[in-house]
Amino acid sequence: MVRGLLCFGGFLVAALIAYSFGSKQSGGFDLANLLRPLPEVDESYQRGFRSDAIAHINRARVPLNVDQAGVDDDIQTFLRAFVGEHPRPEEIELDVVFNDLQSQFPGAQYLAANLVTSGSREELLGKLAGWTAVASPDFNTVNTAVFTHGRRLGALAVMARRIPAFSLRAANEEGGRFFNQCPHCGKVHALEVEKESRTLILSCPYCELPFDILAADTSGTIKRAPDFFDGFKLMEQPEVASQMSSEQRIMALWQRITDQCDYQLDQDHSDEKEREVWKNSRQTWDEKAGDCEDTSILLADALISAGFEARVAIGWNGNIGQHAWVVVKSGDRQYVLESTLQDNITLENLVIASKAAAFYQPEQLFDRENLYFTEADESDFRRDYFSPSLWRKLPVRNDLKAPTLSLR
Numbered sequence: 305m306v307r308g309l310l311c312f313g314g315f316l317v318a319a320l321i322a323y324s325f326g327s328k329q330s331g332g333f334d335l336a337n338l339l340r341p342l343p344e345v346d347e348s349y350q351r352g353f354r355s356d357a358i359a360h361i362n363r364a365r366v367p368l369n370v371d372q373a374g375v376d377d378d379i380q381t382f383l384r385a386f387v388g389e390h391p392r393p394e395e396i397e398l399d400v401v402f403n404d405l406q407s408q409f410p411g412a413q414y415l416a417a418n419l420v421t422s423g424s425r426e427e428l429l430g431k432l433a434g435w436t437a438v439a440s441p442d443f444n445t446v447n448t449a450v451f452t453h454g455r456r457l458g459a460l461a462v463m464a465r466r467i468p469a470f471s472l473r474a475a476n477e478e479g480g481r482f483f484n485q486c487p488h489c490g491k492v493h494a495l496e497v498e499k500e501s502r503t504l505i506l507s508c509p510y511c512e513l514p515f516d517i518l519a520a521d522t523s524g525t526i527k528r529a530p531d532f533f534d535g536f537k538l539m540e541q542p543e544v545a546s547q548m549s550s551e552q553r554i555m556a557l558w559q560r561i562t563d564q565c566d567y568q569l570d571q572d573h574s575d576e577k578e579r580e581v582w583k584n585s586r587q588t589w590d591e592k593a594g595d596c597e598d599t600s601i602l603l604a605d606a607l608i609s610a611g612f613e614a615r616v617a618i619g620w621n622g623n624i625g626q627h628a629w630v631v632v633k634s635g636d637r638q639y640v641l642e643s644t645l646q647d648n649i650t651l652e653n654l655v656i657a658s659k660a661a662a663f664y665q666p667e668q669l670f671d672r673e674n675l676y677f678t679e680a681d682e683s684d685f686r687r688d689y690f691s692p693s694l695w696r697k698l699p700v701r702n703d704l705k706a707p708t709l710s711l712r
């Protein structure tokens with residue numbers, strides 16, 4: 305009997321293969337196995353079996369150019385206890401092994417489990433070496449727990465790779481694969497962040513909701529979208545501002561930023577491809593240029609400093625395609641502000657969000673502290689960028705502290 309189950313970062317692939325076992329090629333009765341006394345499966349037998357299993361598996365991996373596998377002592381201890389607690393280990397359900405393993409080791413996102421039984425130790429090892437997971441570079445450890453089952457031997461084997469918790473610091477230092485607990489559905493999943501990544505909207509493979517917006521700054525450091533705000537403030541003369549309506553103040557700040565900044569595509573052309581990088585608000589102001597997300601961050605930052613509620617929207621514009629813009633609140637009115645297209649700001653440019661809904665399709669929003677995601681109907685969330693019932697708020701995580709993971 306060989307039962308195999310594979311799991312890659314939250315995507316579960318189950319394989320059930322029934323073998324005829326015990327009898328030799330002839331299909332006859334295997335008297336030799338029946339008469340051979342079963343070994344005593346003690347601690348040293350377990351250790352010996354595991355090192356033989358690793359040797360067999362590595363012999364199969366070397367010709368395939370797959371790195372040799374080692375051991376994971378924590379998973380090994382877990383497996384031994386798991387099998388020991390099971391009254392009938394030959395009936396262990398592999399998805400239960402997976403769930404228990406992953407709740408104890410959330411970094412074990414790459415897993416393959418196999419339950420084999422046989423009349424002989426050599427045949428057990430042979431079955432493990434022929435396991436499809438053996439050829440996969442996604443696993444780097446092999447762990448086994450042997451048990452007896454009537455006159456037969458059995459082994460529960462797990463191949464695994466453990467990956468670290470996702471943090472911006474780790475993503476910047478080495479990139480690679482991480483595990484992360486989805487803030488929406490609570491499930492743990494794997495994700496991959498390349499150091500060369502530019503704008504990244506990270507989504508959960510289970511609930512499919514985005515949970516993070518990352519972008520590289522002009523020096524190549526990956527940051528969260530709200531980190532590009534730096535509290536930029538444009539001074540308003542108090543005696544003039546006090547005479548102005550909210551709409552007039554919004555237009556005045558918007559005009560100053562439009563006057564200051566030219567539209568300019570990203571400046572990082574250090575490799576062949578044009579790369580998407582983001583600028584901090586102060587940087588865009590000082591360099592007097594930026595593309596849509598740069599000037600949107602600057603405009604939203606200046607509006608927030610002036611006391612307005614404002615957010616940057618990332619999404620789709622019917623004329624432009626992928627785009628970023630600003631939405632600001634004044635009383636119960638919401639205006640969509642285009643930070644790149646206008647030269648002279650007039651009242652006609654101040655478009656109520658519901659009137660812009662046909663052209664502006666927001667997908668994610670952010671401000672200084674939060675990201676906002678939606679599952680609402682698009683005919684609703686395109687008209688209203690601020691309603692908490694339409695846009696779910698996700699406070700920006702602080703990666704400086706070690707991530708705490710609460711698992712049910």
Ligand SMILES: [Zn+2]
Binds near residue numbers: 486490511
């Ligand atoms: Zn989720």
